[in-house]
Amino acid sequence: MQAALLVAVIALALWSTNAGDIGLIATVALACIQFLRRNVLPVWTQKALAVVALSLALDAVLAAALLARPMPLLEPLWHPVLLPVLQPFVIAVSLALLSPLDALLKCRVMERAARLRANTDAVVIGIAGSVGKTTTKELLAHILRSPDPASRIPNVIATPEHVNTEMGVAQWLLREWTAGSEQRTATKLPADHLIAIVEMGAYRLGEVATLCRIAKPQIGIVTTLGRDHLGLFGSIDAIREANAELLRALPKGGRAILVADDAAFPLLRAAALCPVTAVGTVADADLRADDIREDAGGLSFIVQGTPMRLPLHGKHNVLNALLAIGAARHLGRSLAEIADRLRSFAGMAHTFSMRTERGCTVLDDTYNCSPESFRAAVEWAKSRPERDRILLTSGIMELGVREESILRELGETSRGVFGRIVFTSDAGADAFAVGCGQPVELLSAASAPVLSGSLLVCLGRMPLSSISRLLPLP
Helix, strand or coil, rough: CCCHHHHHHHHHHHCCCCHHHHHHHHHHHHHHHHHHCCCCCCCCHHHHHHHHHHHHHHHHHHHHHHHHHCCCCCCCCCHHHHHHHHHHHHHHHHHHHHHHHHHHHHHHHHHHHHHHHHCCEEEEEEEEECCCCHHHHHHHHHHHHCCCCCCCCEEEEECCCCCCCCEEEEEEEHHHHHHHHHHHHHHHHHHHHHEEECCCCCCCCHEEEEEEEEHHHCCECCCEECCCHHHHHHHHHHHHHHHHHHHHHHHCCEEEEECCCCCCHHHHHHHHHCCEEEEEECCCCCCCEEEEEEEECEEEEEEEEEEEEECCCCCHHHHHHHHHHHHHHHCCCCCHHHHHHHHHCCCCCCCCEEECCCCCEEEEEEECHHHHHHHHHHHHHHCCCCCEEEEEECCCCCCCHHHHHHHHHHCCCCHCCCCEEECCCCCCCCHHHHCCCCCCECCCCCCCCCCCEEEEEEEEECCHHHHHHHCCCC
């Protein structure tokens, strides 16, 4: 959508010749600005840039052909109307033309990364699941890294933000492992001091299996499974099967770390060919968290008699911490060492992070949003002392045909929790309103700011300007 808007505006600007066209360009440009302000800005990958560039080239050819053969009936209209109308077709043609080259280049990059990994003695930890992958990855990397900034033992690397696809991980491996090899050579560190933590995202069956062929993990972590990307997978069973691909790829001498509290635990445990460490809050978990508490400073809990303190909010994050603890224990870290490292964890921006801004308490969970993380945020808000609680959300993407029913369900969960509910767009707002039994506002320039001392819960991808718009005036 963003690419189509951009191409349409540029095409109009390049080939418009009269004042009427310029007026339309200004109108379309204002519409684009409004659309982008209410949605997350696109990530301009190389492929996206190539599609836009080729689309503009095709527009130039199309415009030249129309100018060369004037059509009296269309002459007054084609500049302001025909080019924007044709943009979906132009972009579809660009994608079709680039597809074979794109597939070939991707295969070459992934093959190079797989060869590099095959020739590297390193510990690779794959993290799949629906909810909490990034938090678990960052927690584990923090635990495993030396508290001494000058120490390179062990050399722990982890995929950066938004890098969890086959191509993204392959490019990251080629870049980071090559640099890591040079560093180990310079410092005379053995190759087995490299630990790589790889987040593995999936939108369809087979993608986690491809990631495993590239990264060849020996340790696999599957976080809580839910309905993330349900519209793309089609069913809960397909989501579970996709994440089980990580477990089937682990060697017999490897280790799987799973959530015993998850309804999918029996299926996932059966898929693993290696020993399994079950973590959770249930009685039969191998690594269990007891006496879970939350206060202004974050979470506290006890694992096998060792007190843990974690400066994160939301009791669901205890499961993410247990997954990281389980992997660290398998790699030889003691519970005392782990507890010491957890205390200094800084958390991540926009991932269930809490801050005070303009006199309000803000829960910022705008990095991503799934039905399960949405529910966790609502449950957390119920326990808060603030009397004025406001929900600001962009809704949830990629739920497919079940979008309305899931949003109604989440609305029911939110019933009576928030005095005011604001959606950044109308997508899903009506269904949510039916579930929660109260009116839902749409964010606009006229939206009234919240009162000082309020709790503002922000869920789903949105620009920071959307949050700022609801905060009290500075």
